[in-house]
Amino acid sequence: MRNFGIILAHTYKNRLMSKAFLISTAITLAFMLVLTNMDRIFMMFEEDAESRAVEVALVEEGSELYEPLNEQLMQHEDRIQLTRTSLNEEEALEAVSSGEFGAALVVNRDSAGDIQATYYSDSLTQQFTPIQLQNALQHIKETEATQELGLSGEVLADIYSPITFETSTVSDTARTESELNQARSIVYVLLFVIYFSVLIFGNMIATEIATEKSSRVMEILVSSASPVAQMFGKIVGIGLLALTQYGLIFLVVILSSLAGAEQAEGGLSMLQALFSEDIPLDLIGFAVLFFVLGYLLYATLAATLGSLVSRIEDVNQVIGPMNLLVIVAFFIAMFGLNAPESSFITITSFIPFFSPMIMFLRVGMLSIPLWELLLSIGLLLASIGLLATIGARIFKGGVLLYGKSSALKDIGRALRMTRK
Structure with missing residues (x-):
């Protein structure tokens, strides 16, 4: 047990102080800061855009569209300043080119009386202005059409008002729609956590062992x-x-989200939107349980495979099949978010390499029988125990193998070495 603690502390300290870990953690924390403050970042860009209103020259044969069009645009807080001009189309284009106007809108009517418009500017990268002009002209056209049909605004609003449509369930144990949305969000987050944890930290375990083998430190540790x-x-x-x-990521997200909630006037932070209601404690418990079991399963497999290689360059090759299992499980779970009751999802939730993601998906989205949950956890625990037993034997012989790695052959060689 003493040697276990020494190895644990040595592994943790060395990796914690490594440049790769510190840099990756700093980048991740910076990304989470940006993500949790995305609404304020967008608002900052919007405020910057609002400070530079676009002056648009209106070119039309008559003057009947200026008033209704300007009335529509005034609803967007003067971000578009419409200017009535007596210029023709060519003169308006020259005025835009010289910088006198930010853009020009040429409007006329076809033989049927329908509105036709062309928007000119020196750059089409700013999409807000043309979209708002198009929407305003579309609204004018709809207003004219309703007036011709003799429909009042109240009648038109009643026609376009949405119907009342609610969903409910006859089962007392089924989750409500809000609970399902909340559970789906939590499941979605955990799927990504398990996925990246296995890919990143599983590879780290295999690399750690291969590094010690390449430096011959392993021979001393074995004895x-x-x-x-x-x-x-x-x-x-x-x-x-x-x-x-x-833990650092969660702390940064919490602090950033709380700071955003204080600055927002009545708005919701990202965490408040995700956890807008009381979170079922059983769901959090299952999230922790399946995360730990999934990590132990894949980490044990990664340590076993890492013991078979003696060069760091061979690590990615030998753990490639394990990474493929994780990727397959992840995509099955993504499919299962929209069809958690399908037979395929039910069957794969009992396969140990898939169940950390898929059984948790079913637990979060459905009310499943207790025996199914216990069976899945039991199979996971049995698989971890079996893999640990076999993996320890392979590990004992594998750490003494040097030279080119050949996967299955090396497993057999490692097992034979433990009998000597």
Whole structure:
């Protein structure tokens, strides 16, 4: 047990102080800061755009569209300043080119009396102005059409008013629509957490072992600590490293979200929108449980595979099949968000390499029988135990294997070495 603690502390400290971990954590925290403040960033750009109103020269044969068009545009807080001119189309284009106007709108009517318009500017990268002009002209056309049909504004509003349509369930155990939306959000977040955790930290475990093998440190460790202590010391050490990083991310998100909620006048922060109601404690408990079990399963597999290679360059090759399993599980779970009751999702939720994502998906979205949940967890625990037992034997022989790696052949060689 003492050797286990030493290996755990050594693994955690070395990785925690590594440049790669510090840089990746800093980049991740910066990204989360941007993400949680996205609404304020957009608002900042909008305020900047509002400070530079676009002056648009209106060119039309008559003067009947200026008043209704300007009335529509005034609803957008003067971001578009419409100017009536006596210029023809060519003169308006020259005025835009010289910078006298920001843009020009040429409006006329066809033989049927329908509105036709062409928008000119020196750049089409700003889409707000032409879209608002188009919407305003469309509204004018609809108003003219309703007047010709003799329809009042009240009648037209009644026609376009949405119907009342609600969804409900006859089951007492089924989740409500708001609970489903909340559960779907939590499941969606956890799927990404498990996905990236396995890919990043599983690769880190395999790389850690391959690095020690390449430096021949492993030969000393084998004689001073049991294979199980070595393997799980690294698994738990890297796991604590992952929790440290996630803890920092969660802290930054919480503080940034709370700061945004204080500055927003009656608005909701990102976390408040995600967790707008009381979160079921059982769902949080299952999220932690399946995350830990999923990590242990894939981390044990990564440590086993990492012990078979003696060069860091071979790590990606040997853990490629494991990464493929994670990717397949992730895409199945993404499909399951829209069809959690499908037979395919039900069957795959009992496959140990898929169940950390897919069974949690079903738990979050559905009311499943207790026996299904217990069976899935039991299969996961049995798989972790079996993989740990076999993996420890492979690890014991694998850490002494050097040379070119060949996956299945090396597994057999590692097992044979443990019998010597």
